[in-house]
Amino acid sequence: MMEQILKEIQQMNENFQQIDERFQKMDDRFEKLEEKMDHKFDMVAEQLDRMESTLDSVAKTANVDSIAILERIDKNTRSLNQDIEFLSKKSGRHELYFNRIQNS
Template sequence: MDRVIKAIQQMEERMNGKFKNLEGKIKLVTNQLNRMEDSLNIVAQTASDNTMSILKRIDVNTSSSKQDVDYLAKQVGKHEMYFNRLNKS
């Protein structure tokens, strides 16, 4: 009976050692995942900031183009009016 108890205790000690080793590996993987998540968050924020700056530059560039288009539309309207007057005369 003592041998059975001793064998069970040895198995328990081996299992405890394996569980401690497994716990250490789980903590290591958890730390690595947390660092990866932090890195991905930084990349996402940077990409968002870059996108916003690009969109702001596009807005500035297109607003001046819109003013040009409005001006040209007025000029075309004036010329159409002059041609219409010449054709009626």
């Protein structure tokens, strides 16, 4: 009888060892998974940082470019306004002459 109990205890001990080995394997897998996820998160964080710095530089450059374009448009518009005023005076004179000729 005692021998039977010892066998059962030994069997239970072996079962516990097997369970312990399985838990250890699962623990190892979780550690590997955690390392991979940490690595992936670090990569994503680096990519987001690069994207943010790129967007910042694009925004700064865009502002400078936009200002330059707006200044060029303003310069061209100013000269166009002067040209329109000049031509409207000339056109007005011609209209005045034509009006005089028609009414004479």
